[in-house]
Amino acid sequence: MASSDAALILPPGGVERGIGRSGRDFVSMVRWHLASLRMWLVTIVIVQALSGVGFVLGISLFFHHIPQSAALFVTTGVPVINLLIVGLVLGPQLVANQRTAGSYEYLQTLPVSRSVTAAAWYTVCLLCGLPAVVVSLVVGQLRYDLPLHISLMIVPAVLLTSFAGTMLGYALAHAITRPMVTLLITQMLIFIVFGFAPILFPLQRMPAWLADVNWWFPFRHMAVVMRAALTSGPNPGVSTAYAVIGVWTVVAAALAGWMLGRRP
Amino acid sequence: MSKTASDGWTFRVDNLVKHFGTVAANDGITLRVEPGEVYGLLGPNGAGKSTLVKQTIGLLKPASGRITLGSFDLVADPDAARQLCSYLPQAQMPIDSFRLREAIELSGRIRGAEMGQVRRRTAELIEALQLGEWSKTLGSRLSGGVKRLVGFCMATISPGHLVILDEPTNDVDPLRRRLLWDEIRALGAQGCSVLLVTHNVLEAEKAVDRLALIANGRLVAEGTPSSLKAADRTQMRLQVMLVPGVETPALPAWSGPPVRVGNNLVTTIAEADAPSGISWAAGLIDAGVAEEYALGAASLEDAYIRLTSDIPTDGLHGEQ
Ligand SMILES: Nc1ncnc2c1ncn2[C@@H]1O[C@H](COP(=O)(O)OP(=O)(O)O)[C@@H](O)[C@H]1O
Numbered sequence: 001m002a003s004s005d006a007a008l009i010l011p012p013g014g015v016e017r018g019i020g021r022s023g024r025d026f027v028s029m030v031r032w033h034l035a036s037l038r039m040w041l042v043t044i045v046i047v048q049a050l051s052g053v054g055f056v057l058g059i060s061l062f063f064h065h066i067p068q069s070a071a072l073f074v075t076t077g078v079p080v081i082n083l084l085i086v087g088l089v090l091g092p093q094l095v096a097n098q099r100t101a102g103s104y105e106y107l108q109t110l111p112v113s114r115s116v117t118a119a120a121w122y123t124v125c126l127l128c129g130l131p132a133v134v135v136s137l138v139v140g141q142l143r144y145d146l147p148l149h150i151s152l153m154i155v156p157a158v159l160l161t162s163f164a165g166t167m168l169g170y171a172l173a174h175a176i177t178r179p180m181v182t183l184l185i186t187q188m189l190i191f192i193v194f195g196f197a198p199i200l201f202p203l204q205r206m207p208a209w210l211a212d213v214n215w216w217f218p219f220r221h222m223a224v225v226m227r228a229a230l231t232s233g234p235n236p237g238v239s240t241a242y243a244v245i246g247v248w249t250v251v252a253a254a255l256a257g258w259m260l261g262r263r264p
Numbered sequence: 265m266s267k268t269a270s271d272g273w274t275f276r277v278d279n280l281v282k283h284f285g286t287v288a289a290n291d292g293i294t295l296r297v298e299p300g301e302v303y304g305l306l307g308p309n310g311a312g313k314s315t316l317v318k319q320t321i322g323l324l325k326p327a328s329g330r331i332t333l334g335s336f337d338l339v340a341d342p343d344a345a346r347q348l349c350s351y352l353p354q355a356q357m358p359i360d361s362f363r364l365r366e367a368i369e370l371s372g373r374i375r376g377a378e379m380g381q382v383r384r385r386t387a388e389l390i391e392a393l394q395l396g397e398w399s400k401t402l403g404s405r406l407s408g409g410v411k412r413l414v415g416f417c418m419a420t421i422s423p424g425h426l427v428i429l430d431e432p433t434n435d436v437d438p439l440r441r442r443l444l445w446d447e448i449r450a451l452g453a454q455g456c457s458v459l460l461v462t463h464n465v466l467e468a469e470k471a472v473d474r475l476a477l478i479a480n481g482r483l484v485a486e487g488t489p490s491s492l493k494a495a496d497r498t499q500m501r502l503q504v505m506l507v508p509g510v511e512t513p514a515l516p517a518w519s520g521p522p523v524r525v526g527n528n529l530v531t532t533i534a535e536a537d538a539p540s541g542i543s544w545a546a547g548l549i550d551a552g553v554a555e556e557y558a559l560g561a562a563s564l565e566d567a568y569i570r571l572t573s574d575i576p577t578d579g580l581h582g583e584q
Pocket residue numbers: 284287289307308309310311312313314315316
């Protein structure tokens with residue numbers, strides 16, 4: 001025989017349930033994703049950062065003189081855009097790419113629980129989006145000399161915003177089997193997030209009915225909690241916003257888990 | 265390997281049915297693989313082999329039927345399927361941005377093995393399959409055959425009780441193909457059941473313990489390679505090289521179903537008909553229709569062709 005028995009790794013004695021191996025599996029899966037994005041990771045991070053900076057600086061091209069309040073509004077909305085683009089647009093496109101490349105099926109057959117698989121994906125998306133958040137804020141601060149006041153609430157604001165966005169995107173990516181359809185739908189999501197959700201512009205600018213519709217979606221509330229964490233002063237509606245995002249977080253996680261476990 | 269560690273891990277498929285629209289990809293397949301057995305799934309493209317293994321590993325859900333490994337119901341419990349089975353997909357593994365050794369080691373870790381063991385076993389597999397010169401090469405620079413071998417290592421670094429290999433030898437060079445077969449046999453010797461999908465009859469004949477012939481979603485024959493040939497034991501294979509471009513000549517009524525690939529026409533005849541077969545073939549040469557012929561013992565390939573052939577034979581036969 002070609003192999004000596006000494007080094008053979010024997011099959012498992014039974015099936016492991018519960019969270020016993022989760023920590024290790026999580027690290028292995030994050031390493032897998034980072035390694036498979038190895039050639040793209042730097043580019044992805046740079047492109048995200050540039051697009052954030054583009055929004056922050058872009059408004060100064062539209063107006064001769066920008067009121068500081070407007071600059072503050074946009075700069076504090078851009079982190080939400082950054083995190084949503086990664087989780088809701090780039091994430092599904094990466095999964096679509098896995099389908100084309102053949103890794104999708106292989107990943108689906110690995111002995112890793114669904115929650116660990118999703119947690120690893122979330123971590124990778126967060127890593128791709130965080131540098132852009134920091135860079136956008138720094139550039140905004142330098143360019144407009146903003147009265148930013150960053151509180152500890154930035155942690156839940158960033159984590160929850162990214163989580164809800166990433167899990168919605170993940171559910172979508174698993175639900176859609178055709179890469180081309182994923183591309184088109186994520187295109188549409190960009191459009192919705194920029195044009196029809198009050199993230200970079202105030203809610204008052206929208207027709208009342210659209211503002212009402214937005215109440216049921218998480219995007220508007222993400223902008224509220226992000227602003228509250230980045231500025232001082234009164235922040236009406238923060239608790240409500242957290243509550244709605246909280247519900248969406250649970251819904252998104254459930255959807256992702258469901259789609260991840262689906263067998264055609 | 266002690267007897268007890270692999271005891272009880274029989275793999276069973278019972279009356280498995282899977283449709284895609286109107287196509288019955290699996291149409292009531294039943295089979296059983298014992299621990300330590302290398303079991304071949306043999307059949308033409310589109311027969312339903314990959315569909316069967318994808319249902320086993322939890323990528324597809326059967327319309328009806330059961331798949332069990334030991335006491336575990338793999339259809340109802342895909343978590344168990346993923347932990348207890350390892351799988352090499354028919355499609356190429358996605359390792360373009362991984363280094364060869366890294367891809368294998370990371371797979372071993374994800375499959376739950378300890379780092380030290382993973383390192384040792386990876387080194388062994390790399391040596392056994394003679395992949396050493398590429399151990400630090402990026403996947404995107406590897407040839408298709410080498411990638412295939414890396415995929416094999418990834419799937420079997422920490423094997424399950426059932427190891428599923430969907431066309432593992434595709435693109436692999438003849439030398440390493442032999443080494444690969446040794447490793448597959450070693451998995452069996454270790455107590456793993458190996459479910460091996462292939463359409464290469466000659467290879468399967470040498471390397472599997474038992475095999476199933478699948479055609480149109482059905483299991484048309486099952487047994488050891490020699491038992492499948494037994495039906496053909498009193499048969500001989502008559503092969504005629506036709507002159508390029510000629511129409512397929514009418515076959516004598518006493519010949520088996522003919523198969524023409526290119527200019528190669530193959531059929532089976534009974535031993536007793538050998539002299540008539542020779543004079544028929546010689547007649548074709550005299551008539552300028554054939555260039556040469558060969559008459560030999562039937563092989564597994566003949567059983568395969570006989571059992572899976574869909575070609576309507578009536579049109580090719582002469583007077584019935
Ligand atoms: N995802 C799918 N959707 C629709 N038809 C499929 C799908 N997968 C396989 N088929 C069909 O099922 C049949 C069996 O396919 P497959 O199991 O891949 O065959 P094999 O592996 O034996 O070559 C074929 O007719 C194939 O076209």
